[in-house]
Amino acid sequence: xxxxxxxxxxxxxxxxxxxxxxxxxxxxxxxxxxxxxxxxxxxxxxxxxxxxxxxxxxxxxxxxxxxxxxxxxxxxxxxxxxxxxxxxxxxxxxxxxxxxxxxxxxxxxxxxxxxxxxxxxxxxxxxxxxxxxxxxxxxxxxxxxxxxxxxxxxxxxxxxxxxxxxxxxxxxxxxxxxxxxxxxxxxxxxxxxxxxxxxxxxxxxxxxxxxxxxxxxxxxxxxxxxxxxxxxxxxxxxxxxxxxxxxxxxxxxxxxxxxxxxxxxxxxxxxxxxxxxxxxxxxxxxxxxxxxxxxxxxxxxxxxxxxxxxxxxxxxxxxxxxxxxxxxxxxxxxxxxxxxxxxxxxxxxxxxxxxxxxxxxxxxxxxxxxxxxxxxxxxxxxxxxxxxxxxxxxxxxxxxxxxxxxxxxxxxxxxxxxxxxxxxxxxxxxxxxxxxxxxxxxxxxxxxxxxxxxxxxxxxxxxxxxxxxxxxxxxxxxxxxxxxxxxxxxxxxxxxxxxxxxxxxxxxxxxxxxxxxxxxxxxxxxxxxxxxxxxxxxxxxxxxxxxxxxxxxxxxxxxxxxxxxxxxxxxxxxxxxxxxxxxxxxxxxxxxxxxxxxxxxxxxxxxx
Amino acid sequence: xxxxxxxxxxxxxxxxxxxxxxxxxxxxxxxxxxxxxxxxxxxxxxxxxxxxxxxxxxxxxxxxxxxxxxxxxxxxxxxxxxxxxxxxxxxxxxxxxxxxxxxxxxxxxxxxxxxxxxxxxxxxxxxxxxxxxxxxxxxxxxxxxxxxxxxxxxxxxxxxxxxxxxxxxxxxxxxxxxxxxxxxxxxxxxxxxxxxxxxxxxxxxxxxxxxxxxxxxxxxxxxxxxxxxxxxxxxxxxxxxxxxxxxxxxxxxxxx
Numbered sequence: 001x002x003x004x005x006x007x008x009x010x011x012x013x014x015x016x017x018x019x020x021x022x023x024x025x026x027x028x029x030x031x032x033x034x035x036x037x038x039x040x041x042x043x044x045x046x047x048x049x050x051x052x053x054x055x056x057x058x059x060x061x062x063x064x065x066x067x068x069x070x071x072x073x074x075x076x077x078x079x080x081x082x083x084x085x086x087x088x089x090x091x092x093x094x095x096x097x098x099x100x101x102x103x104x105x106x107x108x109x110x111x112x113x114x115x116x117x118x119x120x121x122x123x124x125x126x127x128x129x130x131x132x133x134x135x136x137x138x139x140x141x142x143x144x145x146x147x148x149x150x151x152x153x154x155x156x157x158x159x160x161x162x163x164x165x166x167x168x169x170x171x172x173x174x175x176x177x178x179x180x181x182x183x184x185x186x187x188x189x190x191x192x193x194x195x196x197x198x199x200x201x202x203x204x205x206x207x208x209x210x211x212x213x214x215x216x217x218x219x220x221x222x223x224x225x226x227x228x229x230x231x232x233x234x235x236x237x238x239x240x241x242x243x244x245x246x247x248x249x250x251x252x253x254x255x256x257x258x259x260x261x262x263x264x265x266x267x268x269x270x271x272x273x274x275x276x277x278x279x280x281x282x283x284x285x286x287x288x289x290x291x292x293x294x295x296x297x298x299x300x301x302x303x304x305x306x307x308x309x310x311x312x313x314x315x316x317x318x319x320x321x322x323x324x325x326x327x328x329x330x331x332x333x334x335x336x337x338x339x340x341x342x343x344x345x346x347x348x349x350x351x352x353x354x355x356x357x358x359x360x361x362x363x364x365x366x367x368x369x370x371x372x373x374x375x376x377x378x379x380x381x382x383x384x385x386x387x388x389x390x391x392x393x394x395x396x397x398x399x400x401x402x403x404x405x406x407x408x409x410x411x412x413x414x415x416x417x418x419x420x421x422x423x424x425x426x427x428x429x430x431x432x433x434x435x436x437x438x439x440x441x442x443x444x445x446x447x448x449x450x451x452x453x454x455x456x457x458x459x460x461x462x463x464x465x466x467x468x469x470x471x472x473x474x475x476x477x478x479x480x481x482x483x484x485x486x487x488x489x490x491x492x493x494x495x496x497x498x499x500x501x502x503x504x505x506x507x508x509x510x511x512x513x514x515x516x517x518x519x520x521x522x523x524x525x526x527x528x529x530x531x532x533x534x535x536x537x538x539x540x541x542x543x544x545x546x547x548x549x550x551x552x553x554x555x556x557x558x559x560x561x562x563x564x565x566x567x568x569x570x571x572x573x574x575x576x577x578x579x580x581x582x583x584x585x586x587x588x589x590x591x592x593x594x595x596x597x598x599x600x601x602x603x604x605x606x607x608x
Numbered sequence: 609x610x611x612x613x614x615x616x617x618x619x620x621x622x623x624x625x626x627x628x629x630x631x632x633x634x635x636x637x638x639x640x641x642x643x644x645x646x647x648x649x650x651x652x653x654x655x656x657x658x659x660x661x662x663x664x665x666x667x668x669x670x671x672x673x674x675x676x677x678x679x680x681x682x683x684x685x686x687x688x689x690x691x692x693x694x695x696x697x698x699x700x701x702x703x704x705x706x707x708x709x710x711x712x713x714x715x716x717x718x719x720x721x722x723x724x725x726x727x728x729x730x731x732x733x734x735x736x737x738x739x740x741x742x743x744x745x746x747x748x749x750x751x752x753x754x755x756x757x758x759x760x761x762x763x764x765x766x767x768x769x770x771x772x773x774x775x776x777x778x779x780x781x782x783x784x785x786x787x788x789x790x791x792x793x794x795x796x797x798x799x800x801x802x803x804x805x806x807x808x809x810x811x812x813x814x815x816x817x818x819x820x821x822x823x824x825x826x827x828x829x830x831x832x833x834x835x836x837x838x839x840x841x842x843x844x845x846x847x848x849x850x851x852x853x854x855x856x857x858x859x860x861x862x863x864x
Binding site: 040041042043044045046048049099102103104105107109110113114115116117132133135137138139142146147149150157180209210211242243244245246249250355358359362363364475476477478481519520521522524525526527528529531 | 620634635636637638641647648651652653654655656657658659660661662663664665666667681683704705706708710711715718719723724726729733734735736737738739740743746747750751753754786789791792
């Protein structure tokens, strides 16, 4: 067996973004011995990129807001495929989690009377997002990180989990490798919390970092956990489109929340052209009313630019396809126009959107206080993920928990902006709490050497020698690029059965090829080796997305089918699950959604 | 499309050398794009840290043509391509491999700084009241993305290797964010003088110059902290008062 060191914990947390850190803090607070394993350095996880804010019905800006409105907004945005228990808990608990961040040192922007300021965002009826300019994610991760380092938690940085271990039906820990020296580490633990984030690197145009390779999804799937709602990938409507090297980088929805409007090449504000029926009563009729809303007029309704992300992304695609797009295949997002309305617009924009100002200035030579931005859809977020229990966040495998983006349920078919940061802390806390309790109540586990041996042997295969010294034509990067290109083209924003079937064939071909890939160099900090090891995870999530998308023969939320362009009420009755079958192939099934309890059903009815 | 040459430091703690790679550059590319292209096409095992590629995570710090920079925010069209562009790891930290350095010292230092300690909440729901004007300066410090370029360029660390006696500009900014936080009641002034070595900083402002977040490190964070240290430890009147108190047999309190 390959040499390795062994660590023993009550709870291990895989991932150190908002959800992982919050889970680790909670488990440690409850007396568990906790280890955190993260792929990058502490504080670098994808949470730092979240810009707009954290949705919580604090009611600081608009006293009409409360958890019931937030719940109804989340369900409406998710097209009622959400796990309603999670949507309820999230709406109820988010305000406490936001206040807790303040108690741990977070410095949110303030209202006139000194409370946490909240901003407008798509799909939220009232100004609801606690924020710090447009760098809210950084504030959150730094707050959690700086709190965690004073607890007795071990952090294994730049360490990547290769496989989860099982003891009978239960989870028993994980096998990982640390990047610096390339050595293996075995973690023995009765409870594992996956908080590994998303899958954006399965597509070529994405706002996601290299880390987002669906590790948690794939690890859980391999040990028998069910995945759910994988067809629902969120394409954020506004990513940068020019220059090519920055294509996909996120442009926060906060731009639209603070007055930015979308225009086509003819200067037309096209979002007024198509307002979905279930949002008509909440959406402004005129540009004048929309501006009053931005100014805080409580009698005005939201601008159509603040409709849900799935809808805005499709409207942008429609303009581009109709030949009304911007020079580089996007549309124009204009915040500079507010100078017509307010005197010191330059200061206003730079105060509200400092990172956006900086980002466009530095990367595209554009001053957003003067010139409109060019934007287009970018792969941003996975609504689906590991199926979990709404209260405990435990997956279908005992002892295996999931929280944050890698878990499914809260967001249904489409996530509202701002509901991700709140998701991380609400369900991160819950996962940590119940993982610690599970470890306490269920006792120790045994590590099976055979499983460890298999994991380490597979991991070393790409270094076997074929690629050493030279540069293989089919290196790991080439396979990754090929997958990203065809997933973007065939399973992207607009989907069709024939295209998705051909994507499945190509995934199958890459699955044959990937295990044989070889890389030059040795085990020490070798990114080529790491990319080779990521391939299995990327291929698993790509297959799950495609199979689920084929099964859902309708259009809903983030999932749009050219061949079934309408919503079908039959498909509102179930979630799609994916599991690994005994024969090693991926099995698709339909899981009926349990009926809403009367109290929650009534809230939705009242707020229609 | 033009070809450009990048001289990238390859090696590990045992030593290394610059290796030339030619690659195509196109409009809008940043240095990190070129490194990725070389990595995918010519050197799969070229070690480099990066995450967000949008200037928000502070992972891809390096020295480009000798200047401490985030590779993801350094545009190639700002560089002179008539000669090779050199890309080297941060020199204030031990080399691990290629462009990756061992920055673990920074994480150990941060742990030693007293944790945020808020006053009791102002409202029954456990929340506080703070005016925006009172948090503006702390928000400036909290923009820090922990890229450690300020640590890299600080001569106290880079040239004099005072890592055991001096916490460096990053953590003086961190301490300033805590000390000036309207809710915080902990006192870090004594340790700033002793354990954290604030006296080593002779305000050459190199850190401020390289900060990709444009934090006014020296003027807004370090100098006000130095003033607090001076007020407590070197003010002659305060010294007399302390002496008097001590002779009167009273305990000196921690807070000035």
